[in-house]
Amino acid sequence: MKIAVCIKQVVTREWQLRINDSKTWIRDQDASFELNEPDAYALEEALRLKEKHSGEVVVCAAGPARAAQVIREALARGADRAIHIESDALASADPLTVAEALAAASRDEKFDLVLTGLQSDDQGFGQVGVVLAEKLRMPHATIIMEVQASEPSGQGTLRVKRELEGGWFQWITLPLPALLTIQSGINQLRYATLKGIMAAKKKEIRKVTPAAPGERSQKILSVYFPEKGKKTQMLSSGPSEAARELVKRLREEARAI
């Protein structure tokens, strides 16, 4: 089975966000970056499917030059090769543009299966995977918690477990080639071994220059920190005073204990 995994590089969760001067995005020059977590689960699922059915895992990333960091990491975890659609404009592009760039670079590869994370930790559109399916004319299913492949390749079908809300699930069967967006927690992640890191250095990263993007279909006018709820009482002294104050208020004010 020939599997593509679309991955995104995002700022680390620990990085204290700072807004840029034009207040339209973050100041990411001095940020640290990591692999978008839902995409890590998609990659892991692809590696497990390959181990079971053989084939190839190709990671596809649309982003600036710095995205090479997460591409290397994916190769070190076991992906066979990579496609890097390199463009600064893709760092914060709209979902139609990102999906178009991914579609253009992957169409000729004729993948049997395309996996993405269900959404990114930065923009959080939750759209690129589904739009990519539409552009590649593949059937899709989203928020997947289990993947069963009936045949290794060709005219096979997939039976996948889709998460619904409130603890409900549903099995869906769809023909290959297909696209799935993967829910976090579908599997337990593996991490790169030293051997994997060494092997990754010899793996192919094909660079692709995307077509000049058209006008954005959606534009960010400004970003800002949300206003705090007025009602929150922050207890800002040291740990022991804050603990004492909190217990007192929970007993006397909130009567919660």
Next chain:
Amino acid sequence: MVLVIAEQREGKLNRATWEAVAAAQQTGVPVKIAVIGAAVDAVATEIGAADATEVILVESPALADYTADGYVSALAALIGEEKPALVFLPHTYQTRDFAPALAARLARPLITDVIALKQDGGTRTYVRPVFQGKLNADVTATGPGPHFVTVQIGAFRADGAKRGASAAPTRKASVTVDAGAIRQKPEAPFKEAKQAVDLSQAERIVSVGRGIKGQEHLKIAQDLAAALGAELAASRPICDAGWLPMDRQIGSSGQTVAPKLYVALGISGAIQHLVGMKGSRTIVAINKDPEAPIFEIADYGIAGDLFEVVPALIAELNK
């Protein structure tokens, strides 16, 4: 006209539809509501109580069970006929499954997870969270309509949706769906084996998030829970990592709770978690990041290291 796409499953209206109607009414543009399925008269009657100019039934045997292909095909045809300026949907898992494909097929923008609307002169802007709710972004859609918008669950009040003086007129749309062209074959929805823990009955809950850093640190959360007479719960990443069983998970994919006291330890407060616990009577948040979204909904907040604060709390409670 703004077209709201109602959500139903097995003839039962999803309440989040009312929230999408409330948001649509805020635009000041006349509202129509589409109900999609196989036999949706009852749902159409229920949502027809809203102040709307019309309820449109989009019915076909091929739409009896939800499928992305079926919904995209039927709604693309409907939208082509009706030519709305805006299309509003609740940001449910089902919407997330088909709306991006629908908007892409029509080559129109889709703005997801919207929490507020703003109108500045002629420009309509939408507020949506980015960076997992740590920042908000004001966003505009460009180009010709319709522009698609999904509204975050809980961001608009369902009971804020205006009711009409009389029931909205209903009409059946003539849309044909080719069942043979639907590639997804769904099976009946099911719940996993009965949950061992019913957190919805707990009076007090201590809940842990990523800030706990490792499974070996769960002990201090357990100790705090014991001192408070509380159940232990967690946000999704903790259960994903296998540190606590899935039936201890609070949030959109886990349990929804409203205890007397909810103590969030090292939980940043992504919306998927907040929807599962924001009805709690008293919320305490302890987190090292003072900008964490959890503080926006907390009654009491301590911005500090939970590994220092929690032992102090346990000592104080055991005094």
